[in-house]
Amino acid sequence: MEKKCSAVIIGVGPEQGLGASLASYFAGQGLHVFIAGRSDDKLQAIAEKIRQKGGSATPVVADATSELEVARLFNKIQSDGYRVDIAAYNVDSNIPSPLLETDAETFTTLWQQNCLGAFFFGKEAVKAMKDKQKGTVFFTGATASLRAKPPFTAFATAKAGLRALAQGMAREFSPQGIHVVHTIIDGVIDGDRAKNQFPDYVKAKGKDGLLQLDAIAETYWAIHQQHPSAWTHELDLRPFKEPF
Amino acid sequence: MEKKCSAVIIGVGPEQGLGASLASYFAGQGLHVFIAGRSDDKLQAIAEKIRQKGGSATPVVADATSELEVARLFNKIQSDGYRVDIAAYNVDSNIPSPLLETDAETFTTLWQQNCLGAFFFGKEAVKAMKDKQKGTVFFTGATASLRAKPPFTAFATAKAGLRALAQGMAREFSPQGIHVVHTIIDGVIDGDRAKNQFPDYVKAKGKDGLLQLDAIAETYWAIHQQHPSAWTHELDLRPFKEPF
Amino acid sequence: MEKKCSAVIIGVGPEQGLGASLASYFAGQGLHVFIAGRSDDKLQAIAEKIRQKGGSATPVVADATSELEVARLFNKIQSDGYRVDIAAYNVDSNIPSPLLETDAETFTTLWQQNCLGAFFFGKEAVKAMKDKQKGTVFFTGATASLRAKPPFTAFATAKAGLRALAQGMAREFSPQGIHVVHTIIDGVIDGDRAKNQFPDYVKAKGKDGLLQLDAIAETYWAIHQQHPSAWTHELDLRPFKEPF
Amino acid sequence: MEKKCSAVIIGVGPEQGLGASLASYFAGQGLHVFIAGRSDDKLQAIAEKIRQKGGSATPVVADATSELEVARLFNKIQSDGYRVDIAAYNVDSNIPSPLLETDAETFTTLWQQNCLGAFFFGKEAVKAMKDKQKGTVFFTGATASLRAKPPFTAFATAKAGLRALAQGMAREFSPQGIHVVHTIIDGVIDGDRAKNQFPDYVKAKGKDGLLQLDAIAETYWAIHQQHPSAWTHELDLRPFKEPF
Numbered sequence: 001m002e003k004k005c006s007a008v009i010i011g012v013g014p015e016q017g018l019g020a021s022l023a024s025y026f027a028g029q030g031l032h033v034f035i036a037g038r039s040d041d042k043l044q045a046i047a048e049k050i051r052q053k054g055g056s057a058t059p060v061v062a063d064a065t066s067e068l069e070v071a072r073l074f075n076k077i078q079s080d081g082y083r084v085d086i087a088a089y090n091v092d093s094n095i096p097s098p099l100l101e102t103d104a105e106t107f108t109t110l111w112q113q114n115c116l117g118a119f120f121f122g123k124e125a126v127k128a129m130k131d132k133q134k135g136t137v138f139f140t141g142a143t144a145s146l147r148a149k150p151p152f153t154a155f156a157t158a159k160a161g162l163r164a165l166a167q168g169m170a171r172e173f174s175p176q177g178i179h180v181v182h183t184i185i186d187g188v189i190d191g192d193r194a195k196n197q198f199p200d201y202v203k204a205k206g207k208d209g210l211l212q213l214d215a216i217a218e219t220y221w222a223i224h225q226q227h228p229s230a231w232t233h234e235l236d237l238r239p240f241k242e243p244f
Numbered sequence: 245m246e247k248k249c250s251a252v253i254i255g256v257g258p259e260q261g262l263g264a265s266l267a268s269y270f271a272g273q274g275l276h277v278f279i280a281g282r283s284d285d286k287l288q289a290i291a292e293k294i295r296q297k298g299g300s301a302t303p304v305v306a307d308a309t310s311e312l313e314v315a316r317l318f319n320k321i322q323s324d325g326y327r328v329d330i331a332a333y334n335v336d337s338n339i340p341s342p343l344l345e346t347d348a349e350t351f352t353t354l355w356q357q358n359c360l361g362a363f364f365f366g367k368e369a370v371k372a373m374k375d376k377q378k379g380t381v382f383f384t385g386a387t388a389s390l391r392a393k394p395p396f397t398a399f400a401t402a403k404a405g406l407r408a409l410a411q412g413m414a415r416e417f418s419p420q421g422i423h424v425v426h427t428i429i430d431g432v433i434d435g436d437r438a439k440n441q442f443p444d445y446v447k448a449k450g451k452d453g454l455l456q457l458d459a460i461a462e463t464y465w466a467i468h469q470q471h472p473s474a475w476t477h478e479l480d481l482r483p484f485k486e487p488f
Numbered sequence: 489m490e491k492k493c494s495a496v497i498i499g500v501g502p503e504q505g506l507g508a509s510l511a512s513y514f515a516g517q518g519l520h521v522f523i524a525g526r527s528d529d530k531l532q533a534i535a536e537k538i539r540q541k542g543g544s545a546t547p548v549v550a551d552a553t554s555e556l557e558v559a560r561l562f563n564k565i566q567s568d569g570y571r572v573d574i575a576a577y578n579v580d581s582n583i584p585s586p587l588l589e590t591d592a593e594t595f596t597t598l599w600q601q602n603c604l605g606a607f608f609f610g611k612e613a614v615k616a617m618k619d620k621q622k623g624t625v626f627f628t629g630a631t632a633s634l635r636a637k638p639p640f641t642a643f644a645t646a647k648a649g650l651r652a653l654a655q656g657m658a659r660e661f662s663p664q665g666i667h668v669v670h671t672i673i674d675g676v677i678d679g680d681r682a683k684n685q686f687p688d689y690v691k692a693k694g695k696d697g698l699l700q701l702d703a704i705a706e707t708y709w710a711i712h713q714q715h716p717s718a719w720t721h722e723l724d725l726r727p728f729k730e731p732f
Numbered sequence: 733m734e735k736k737c738s739a740v741i742i743g744v745g746p747e748q749g750l751g752a753s754l755a756s757y758f759a760g761q762g763l764h765v766f767i768a769g770r771s772d773d774k775l776q777a778i779a780e781k782i783r784q785k786g787g788s789a790t791p792v793v794a795d796a797t798s799e800l801e802v803a804r805l806f807n808k809i810q811s812d813g814y815r816v817d818i819a820a821y822n823v824d825s826n827i828p829s830p831l832l833e834t835d836a837e838t839f840t841t842l843w844q845q846n847c848l849g850a851f852f853f854g855k856e857a858v859k860a861m862k863d864k865q866k867g868t869v870f871f872t873g874a875t876a877s878l879r880a881k882p883p884f885t886a887f888a889t890a891k892a893g894l895r896a897l898a899q900g901m902a903r904e905f906s907p908q909g910i911h912v913v914h915t916i917i918d919g920v921i922d923g924d925r926a927k928n929q930f931p932d933y934v935k936a937k938g939k940d941g942l943l944q945l946d947a948i949a950e951t952y953w954a955i956h957q958q959h960p961s962a963w964t965h966e967l968d969l970r971p972f973k974e975p976f
């Protein structure tokens with residue numbers, strides 16, 4: 001029996017966040033969505049909202065930095081009878097920290113969240129897609145993926161690693177039909193996190209100066225739709241007003 | 245009176261070529277297309293084909309390396325009552341040549357075709373889009389835009405210049421609402437040129453190993469559709485089988 | 489009292505290896521060298537050789553991936569009455585591994601050795617140099633620092649992280665007089681490791697096709713000698729025959 | 733009979749400029765220097781100064797953008813009985829210009845000076861070095877070689893082309909023993925040009941904030957001295973205080 005289509009997104013947190021937005025968008029395109037993150041409450045709320053809009057969603061509590069929990073997530077997808085069409089690694093953990101004040105734990109945690117978890121997730125995604133030789137794996141990067149600037153050196157170190165992981169995976173798995181994509185989100189996303197963490201910045205930028213959640217999701221979807229003869233492996237996304 | 249929508253593509257040559265394909269695709273989306281190139285015969289044939297499929301097209305003979313002819317092209321668009329929604333610079337002229345065998349004329353011609361013409365075209369496109377503060381300018385790049393390898397050093401020199409032009413224009417005009425995009429076509433396009441110039445290579449790659457014309461056009465269209473809060477300025481396009 | 493000059497190199501292993509070569513070269517320039525690595529036997533032999541050539545060296549057993557041992561190394565330098573003029577992070581650990589066969593331990597170990605240890609070492613080096621506002625910190629990178637290719641994706645992930653670390657540190661500490669340098673060793677070093685691990689490759693390349701140890705050391709020294717008004721933060725080093 | 737050693741530098745202008753400084757430094761190392769530029773007066777003065785310091789120099793009036801004059805320069809070197817050990821292309825012509833205000837002449841002139849002339853010069857240099865399979869060719873780049881920012885888009889377009897030229901030449905001629913180097917001068921050189929063109933900026937930076945001429949020349953010399961088993965093809969040079 002043909003398995004049902006699905007997308008899996010890890011790093012789903014706030015309702016107004018990229019993870020939730022991708023999930024909602026993919027659900028709107030007819031995919032069942034598995035949404036994974038650390039907070040059951042948030043996942044339940046997001047799943048409920050997706051259902052209210054006519055989509056279907058399964059929340060799965062999983063910490064991206066745990067190999068076991070990532071494996072369980074993909075096992076659940078399989079045992080529920082779904083194949084994976086899209087797998088999006090959306091964990092984006094950032095802590096500004098001058099280098100001499102950065103301790104080993106912070107440096108390591110940022111790497112685990114932005115890079116090691118992506119390795120766990122990417123591996124499972126590829127395994128889930130291998131038989132069908134089809135599917136798209138997204139890794140969400142940032143400006144820091146390309147440039148390391150203090151006080152974001154530790155973050156940039158992790159994000160540069162993520163970018164290399166995505167590039168190596170694209171080279172290894174594209175010929176097997178698996179589309180691996182690294183996005184460079186260059187700017188601030190208009191979501192709950194920015195509103196809570198730097199409200200003044202958000203205000204100063206104005207609505208058009210922040211990346212709209214739906215706008216990002218649309219491009220992810222367009223990239224997923226690409227014909228294999230013309231695949232994109234890396235692209236930037238930034239507000240038109242953003243200096244770069 | 246509101247002007248009518250249009251796209252203008254320069255560097256339209258063979259019927260099975262990227263210029264013709266972009267024109268046809270944009271026409272299919274409801275835009276009137278101005279198709280510019282050096283061969284009136286080819287342009288007429290392509291325009292006729294677009295009309296047969298229900299689109300509308302105006303062929304304009306213009307050499308991209310002539311500032312005057314590029315200006316005339318845009319003047320015609322304006323005097324015909326059209327605004328420019330999409331302007332695509334699609335001239336891609338390549339001559340393999342070991343450096344010591346490359347003469348000044350070849351070096352200069354490659355630059356004029358791949359870079360100077362883009363400057364003429366880009367300037368006119370921006371002028372045409374400025375009042376509406378809206379529109380997308382595409383510059384079609386190549387693998388050589390990122391890496392210079394003999395015997396393609398002269399070509400790479402020109403394409404690297406084109407990439408810088410696109411980047412500088414993106415920085416200058418994005419805040420004014422004009423979306424400037426540089427694409428990196430990394431692979432061989434499944435069109436007339438490849439079939440005539442290196443038929444064995446085309447055969448060896450197999451159909452899936454070449455960039456399909458429509459597949460490229462779809463991504464150009466998706467990028468044109470992006471919301472200004474999440475614009476892409478550079479992306480690669482390559483066949484899934486292509487080593488990179 | 490003025491402290492005595494020294495260089496500290498971590499990742500010193502085989503006698504014919506880059507760590508040993510840098511140590512020997514710096515000793516030849518009159519610096520006392522602290523040579524750190526995991527094998528006491530090897531360190532003793534290298535120190536002895538340096539002394540025979542008229543230099544002075546202190547071997548210190550230290551695992552670069554241990555924050556504690558790295559701290560002890562720098563404490564010893566200080567308590568021995570030396571300041572640090574050059575600190576070179578020379579750990580270069582590589583394991584080819586297709587992604588699906590790469591386990592969490594391999595992925596993590598490569599990162600600890602190529603990147604986390606560099607963070608420990610870089611921090612201590614900066615602390616040791618801060619008062620004098622003077623000194624050079626080298627991080628030895630590889631081709632994979634710039635490009636991730638299977639089966640070296642895990643290695644490239646770690647090396648890309650190292651590069652970002654070096655770049656962020658250069659931006660943060662250059663204005664404080666500390667010169668941070670990332671080298672891209674693009675090719676195979678003519679040392680014990682290559683001879684043991686891929687003797688056929690070494691033979692095929694010929695002597696001129698491999699990076700000579702002294703040649704690399706000379707450039708490190710030239711970069712250390714640079715006037716602060718014209719510092720290099722990144723440079724490649726490759727055999728003239730090496731395709732790239 | 734063995735030919736005598738020489739260096740040739742084109743783009744020699746002000747006495748306190750990089751061209752003059754490279755010439756003086758190379759002369760100090762025992763090479764006869766051919767100094768080429770457009771102003772006979774300036775060349776004579778610089779040659780005289782070099783002679784006063786015990787060096788030997790031949791001034792040659794030549795416009796780098798003239799293929800003929802560049803060829804004549806190299807013919808003179810040969811007929812004078814010299815081989816070319818170092819050839820440095822040091823033309824650096826910059827005009828800030830918003831894109832819509834940039835005319836075809838400005839755009840073309842910048843390209844001719846920064847890129848086309850480098851092609852003429854590079855070709856002749858390689859021809860002069862080919863028999864001995866030895867020599868170093870320098871191309872002086874700038875921050876804009878890597879990033880195009882308005883109002884320097886035209887300049888960046890030309891410099892990006894120059895960088896590609898250098899890279900392609902490095903790939904083509906390194907295996908033949910010719911060392912091709914691209915330098916990225918990231919900052920302002922402490923010379924006559926800056927003092928005349930933006931005196932306030934020079935003052936604000938302080939002496940340590942500008943690239944010292946001798947400091948740059950030292951690194952060029954060190955790179956020329958590199959053993960062919962460990963050649964650098966690209967490196968940046970920037971004041972330690974320079975943000976980047």
